[in-house]
Amino acid sequence: MKIVEVQHNTKLHGMALAIMGPLLWGFSGIVAQYLFGNYQMSPQWLVCLRMLGAGALLVLFGALTTGHKVLDAWRKPASMRGLIIFSLIGMLPAQLTYFMAIQHSNAATATILQFLSPALIIVFLAVHSHRLPSRINTISVILAILGTALLVTGGNFSKLNIAPAGLIWGLLTALSTAIYTLYPRKLLKEFGAVSIVGWSMLLGGLVFLPTALRYPLPQLDVKGVALVSFVVLFGTLFAYLFVLQSLRFIAPTITSLLGAFEPLTSTLLTVLFFHIAFGLPELAGTVLILGTTILQAAYANTQTRNRSQNLRS
Structure with a gap:
């Protein structure tokens, strides 16, 4: 009885962590939209x-x-090359396209379009x-296409109800997220997510710094500094750590499924x-796009269960 109770509590703990990460990501997008609109802060900065x-x-956390061991990825030429490539074609584009999509549309639309990445994969x-x-x-891809059409047209397929730039950056966010997901699998398995994500962020930020310096320095008061700090600390650092820690207690498929809290949070807060209206067509499109993640997670869970049963038999 005690073993069952401990397992139940452990699973609940893992699910809570897996929910907290996406919630913080969702809040981070809202804060970014506020910074763009009220402090004229550039996405680049x-x-x-x-x-x-x-x-x-x-x-630092990894160290x-x-x-x-936090330096292990830099000790081999192959892994060093892979980390540099991932920083430049995976991490940096995923961050930049997401914030550009927010600037040209809104946090909810950008986050929902980001969830097209499973279909692209x-x-x-x-x-x-x-x-x-x-x-x-195939069903997942069809749902994603229909959902996108409803989201960006509001059900009126003769025109877009978001700026074309917002749609383009949103689709680029999905593409860069797909690359971000596919490329570093070997690196993550060998060196761990904290090390690879940390180094790729740091390297990508250093490479991007000369570009950011071309834009006006943001004029931030105490509130503005607090909001940027929230994006860095809670919307990035703690969000990643919560999701990574959740994998110690629950299956990756469940963590992936609970990632749907990010677009749901962004939509509600937007x-x-x-006061950006989301009508029934947009909500239906959101459900269809998130449905692809749910289908993929359920399918992966079934495949894992079947493999386990085959091994036992």
């Missing part, structure tokens, strides 16, 4: 500060928890393997704070 600040803190893997996607993957 926020991206740079976020990556430098959170990257340095994650590397405190793993010691010299399905298409890429099908092309790469020269195989047609499975039935469940409506409440910025």
Whole structure:
């Protein structure tokens, strides 16, 4: 009885961590939208500060928890090259496109479009393997396309109800998120997420700093500094650590499923704070896009269960 209770409490703890991360990411997008609108802060500066600040803190956390192992990725030419490539084509574009999408649309739309990445991954893997996607993957792609159409048109397919730049940056966010997800799998497995995410953020921020310096320095008061600090600390550092810690207690499929709290949080807060209306077509589109994540998580969970049963038999 006690073992069952401990397992239950452990699972609840993992689920709470997996929910807190996406909630903080959702709040972070809202704070970014406020900074863009009320402090005329450029996305370039926020991206740079976020990556430098959170990257340095994650590397420090890795050093405190793993010691010299935090440097392991830099000891081999192959892993060093992979980390540099990931920083430049994965981490940096994923951060920049997301904040640009927020600036040109809103936090909710940017976050929802980001969740098109599973559909893009399905298409890429099908092309790469020269195989047609499975039935469940085909359904996921169709849902994603229909959901996007409803979200960006509001059900009136003759026109867009968001700025074209917002749609383009949103789609680029999905693409860069797909690259961010696919590329570093080997690095993450070998060196751990804290080290790889921390170094890639720090390196990406350093590379991007000359670009950020071309834009006006943000004029921040105490409130503005507090908001930027929130994005760096809670919306990045703690959000990543919560999600990574959740994997110690629950399956990755459950963590992925609970990631849906990010767009739900962004949508609710966008409506409440910025009074941006989401009608039934937009809400239906949101549900369809998030449905792809739910289908993929459920499918992955079924596959894992089937493999476990086959091993036992």
